[in-house]
Amino acid sequence: MSAAEILSRARYWGFRIATAESCTGGMIAAALTDIAGSSDVFDRGFVTYSNQAKIDMLAVSPQSLADHGAVSEVVAREMAEGALAHSQADLAVATTGIAGPGGSEFKPEGRVCFALARKGQTTRVETIDFGALGRAKVRSAARDHALALLAQSMA
Secondary structure, three states: OOHHHHHHHHHHHOOOEEEEEOOOOOHHHHHHHOOOOHHHOEEEEEEOOOHHHHHHHHOOOHHHHHHHOOOOHHHHHHHHHHHHHOOOOOEEEEEEEOOOOOEOOOOEOOEEEEEEEEOOOOOEEEEEEOOOOOHHHHHHHHHHHHHHHHHHHOO
16 A cells, blocks of 8 residues: 555544654655645654664653663554654554664564554554665665555554
């Protein structure tokens, strides 16, 4: 589903959208705001690349970061829920991952954790290992998956 179709569905359901992005660096917000008229649906985007930004802007727990690391489903959940709490949105999607180059034995390059928070519902979290595709391809794949999560939440 295209960004335009996601915005159309959000308009139909009366939803506002926020994004909380780390590894995608605003690419999800850009995809949505590239569409004329998106301002009636898209509320705001948080680009929280550093751990401190996650804490300051989204109220991610320093303990969660210490215990699980930034690239974790726990932190992705807190990012999405923080985006809801700090916006006028009804839906928030979050990404945190390792676009590369680099990674480790436990958190390989291409791993991205996602969360989708919707007011009144349980937050959905998942991790996808896209593999060492290269930084640009991992980031694009993460953007596309986050958009798909938004689309699925309004199906």
